[in-house]
Amino acid sequence: MKFDRRTALMGGVALGLASRAAAQTAAPATPASPHLTFPDPAETIDLWPAGAPGAPETLPVETVKERSTDPAFNDRYVFGISRPRLAVFRPERPNGAAVMISPGGGYSWVVIDKEGYEMARWLNGRGITVFVLFYRLPHEGWAAGPDVALSDAQRAMRLIRHRADAYGLDPKRIAAMGFSAGGHLCADLMTRFDARVYDPVDAADRLSARPDAAAPIYPVISMTAPTAHAGSRKNLIGEAASPALERAHTPSFNVPADAPPAFLLHAEDDGSVAVENTLMLRAALRERGIATETHLYADGGHGFGLRLAKGKTVEGWEHLFHRWGQGQGLWA
Structure with missing residues (x-):
């Protein structure tokens, strides 16, 4: 191997990136999980270099619970997040596009696998870089209260843009996706991306938090x-x-004229989050002239993600989302 000044510089850069990655908080994981179907992501990005702002006097303790006893899949959730962060999923052949996913959990916790990692792996298979957001929960004593998750989502979107070159991304092709309460966070971000909900901390905060497209799912x-x-x-x-x-805090009342295009999807037999939620957002977006594609299904229930959509009319919805993204110029 030829060793020259360029090799030394590149080695130094790689070492610096590796050191920075090693210093980040690991993705949420069960200390002694009875099974792990796929390896957890090794790369993460802490959102706040000096710690999350507005912390309560006693920090919540991060706790991960496993609901699945089936070795074929994991179904974990996490609460007590005091170090909000992004779990990074890099595709083998990146196409320059990215999706930031905010999983659901009723703002009681954040679902890890069903509405986070499973979708991330599916998108990775299509060349899309994915960042799964583990956001703080508003009922755990943070000073920002109901804006605390939006603070994390805005900061995360800005950080992704700030590091676009490092990930081989086009900063104008970064979408947001969210499920259930994470869908609320996604809709909150697409409508209040410009709201000042935290004090800037570094150069990343000079960038826009507006996603280039948004997909609030149920x-x-x-x-x-x-x-x-x-x-x-x-x-x-x-x-x-x-x-x-x-x-x-109802996103349909806060739609600005420059909200990004949206992909909306809901099952009409959803017994947890009524389909009227999606219809409210759709009507508000259309009133503002925001490009919107909406899919409603007869059955699917709530929280189907990818795995639980099988055998229902909602099965295959992810392919519709992917085709919609192609139409928006997010990916080929």
Whole structure:
């Protein structure tokens, strides 16, 4: 091997990147999981270099629980997130596009596998770089309260753009996707990407937090009964929230003229988050002239992700999303 100045410089860069990666907080994982179907992602990005802002006096303790006893798959969730971060999934042949996924969990916890890693691997297979967002939960005492998850989502989107060159990304082809309460976070980001919900900390915060496209999947949207998902509403704004607070955190009331194009999807037999949530967002986007593609299915229930969609009319929805992304020029 020829060793010259360029080789030395590149080696130094690689060493620096490796050191930075090693210093990041590992992805949430069960210390003694009875089974692990796929390896957990090894690469992560901490969102806040000096620690997450507005921490409670006693930090929540990060805890991971496994719900699956089937060795064929994992179904974990995490709560007590005090070090919000992105888990990075790099494809073998990156096409320059990225998707940031915010999994659901009713703002009680963040689902790891079903609405995070499984979709990330599917998108990786199509050349898309994926960042799974582990965001702070609003009921765990953070000063930002109902804006704490949005703070993490904005910061995460800016960091992805800031590091686009390092990941081989086009900073104008970065989409957001979210499921259930994570769909609320996705919709909150696509409508309030410009809201100042935290104080800037570095150069990344000079960049836009606006996703280039958004896909809220069976999302929580309404914060007003009876359409609201009661658990998400309680955890986000509290049971005694005023109508003004409900409105402030209902994305369909906050759609700006420059909101990104949206892909919406819901099963009409969803017994947890009523399909009216998606219809509210669709109507608001269309009223603003935002390009929107909507898919409603007769059956699928709630929380189907990829794996639980099989055998239902909603099966294969991910291919519709991928084709929609092609039409938006996000990927080929």
